Each structure stands twice: as C-alpha cells, then as structure tokens.
Amino acid sequence: MRFLSVLAALMLTWTPAFAGDLTVSVRDAQGRPVRDAVVTVHPAAGVPRGPIRFPWALRIAQQDVQFQPYVLVVPVGGTVAFPNLDRVRHHVYSFSRGQRFEIELYGRDETRSHTFRTVGVAAIGCNIHDQMVGYIKVVDTPWAAKSGTDGNVTLNDVPAGGATMRVWHPQLNVRGNETATAITVAAAAGRRTFSGDFSARAAVR
Structure with missing residues (x-):
C-alpha cells in the first residue's frame, strides 16, 4: 500500500493535471519579427528527469562556407554531427566558456561529432574561414525551441502554473544575450510577445 502511495505521488509530480501550448512572438524594437531566438521555459515545479529529446536533427552542416543552421538548440548531453x-x-x-572543443581539418563528405555536456552557449567558428559563425544553445529543459522567419516559437504541453521564460539570441543587447521573465502558464493555449533590442554585434570570439 505504501508503494502505491509513493508511486501515485511521483505520477502527480511529473504528470501535470493541466498543460497548454505557449506561443511566443519575438520582435525587435521596431516590431519586426526576429528569427533564431531561442525561447526556453522552466516550470516552477521543475522538469522531468531523464534524457531530453527534440524532434529536429542535432546536426550543423558546413555548406556554401557557412554553418547551417546558424543556431541549433541542443539538449544537455546531446551529440551534434558536423558534416562537411x-x-x-x-x-x-x-572557445566559449564551458563549451571549448576543436575538430581539426577534415574534408568533403566527412562527418565529425561532439557531445555537449554543459548548459550554455557554444559560439562556433572555422579556423580556416573567418566568416563562418554559428551558435549552439545547450539547454536543460524539454520546453525549448527557436523562432522561425515569422518570429514565433510554439512550445507544446507546458505545465500550467508559474515558470521562468528565457529568451536568448546572439544579437540580443543584454548581458549574456539572454533575458529571464517570470510568467504564469495557463492551462489553455496562450500567447506572449517579447520585444527587445537586437542591435548587439554577434561574434564567435
């Protein structure tokens, strides 16, 4: 009987009675949509234990002498492929703090990989082509995604209640390129708008 009571308590802890979709519209100071902004939500009740999986590929290709995509959201512990x-x-x-790594010269149709074990941002570059710049945002919550060309991000099934919402972008002109806001997530689908100054200069160093 005691075992069943503990099991029921655990199920209540990690299976929220109410959850809703949260759409965040990211805009610059002139009201224009901002793409590649990473929005994360950490519910006050915490996040489930275990591996985090996202529906997109953990992959940054080197194509047309650019990193594609420019920004990739990766769960902590995730391994990213770097095909050339x-x-x-x-x-x-x-050279980012906590995210230092190096993949030495490799050629066409070859792939290397790296596992990211620390939450934070890895600004990546190519030691041969200075114009190549990209970013990997390593997160510890399953409620994370980046904005599209319309500036919108939709996070599905966010537990209702208090939470912290963070918005990160390499050109967001605040300390660490990230803001944190206390929010309340409704049981039904909800929308929020984030407006900021995106005039900071993005750089790999």
Missing part, C-alpha cells in the same frame, strides 16, 4: 558538404576542408572550434 563543401569542396574545401574545415576546422571547427569553440
């Missing part, structure tokens, strides 16, 4: 689709060789690296 160019005719030239690339040397991928990050």
Whole structure:
C-alpha cells in the first residue's frame, strides 16, 4: 500500500493535471519579427528527469562556407554531427566558456561529432574561414525551441502554473544575450510577445 502511495505521488509530480501550448512572438524594437531566438521555459515545479529529446536533427552542416543552421538548440548531453558538404576542408572550434572543443581539418563528405555536456552557449567558428559563425544553445529543459522567419516559437504541453521564460539570441543587447521573465502558464493555449533590442554585434570570439 505504501508503494502505491509513493508511486501515485511521483505520477502527480511529473504528470501535470493541466498543460497548454505557449506561443511566443519575438520582435525587435521596431516590431519586426526576429528569427533564431531561442525561447526556453522552466516550470516552477521543475522538469522531468531523464534524457531530453527534440524532434529536429542535432546536426550543423558546413555548406556554401557557412554553418547551417546558424543556431541549433541542443539538449544537455546531446551529440551534434558536423558534416562537411563543401569542396574545401574545415576546422571547427569553440572557445566559449564551458563549451571549448576543436575538430581539426577534415574534408568533403566527412562527418565529425561532439557531445555537449554543459548548459550554455557554444559560439562556433572555422579556423580556416573567418566568416563562418554559428551558435549552439545547450539547454536543460524539454520546453525549448527557436523562432522561425515569422518570429514565433510554439512550445507544446507546458505545465500550467508559474515558470521562468528565457529568451536568448546572439544579437540580443543584454548581458549574456539572454533575458529571464517570470510568467504564469495557463492551462489553455496562450500567447506572449517579447520585444527587445537586437542591435548587439554577434561574434564567435
């Protein structure tokens, strides 16, 4: 009987009675949509234990001498593939605090990978091509995604109640390129708008 009581308590802890979809519209100071802004939500009750999985590929290709995509959201502990689709060789690296790594020169149709074990941001570059810049946002919540060309992000089945919403973008002109806001998530679908100054200069170093 005691075992059943403990099991029921655990189910109540991690299976919210109410949950809703949250759509966040990210806009700059002029009201224009901002793409590649990463929105994360951490419910006050915490996040479920266990691996976090996202529906998109953990992959940044080197194509047309650029990183594609420009911003990738990765769960902590996730392994990212770096396929080289160019005719030239690339040397991928990050000097970001807590995210340092280096993948030495490799050529066309070759793939290397790296596992990201620390929450934070890895600004990545190529030691051969200075114009190549990209970002990997490593998160510890399943409620995370980046905005599309319309500036919108939709997070599904966010537990109702108090939460902290964070918005990050390499050009968001605040300390650490990220803001944190206390919000209340409704049981039904809801919408919020985030407006900010996106005039900061994005750089790999």
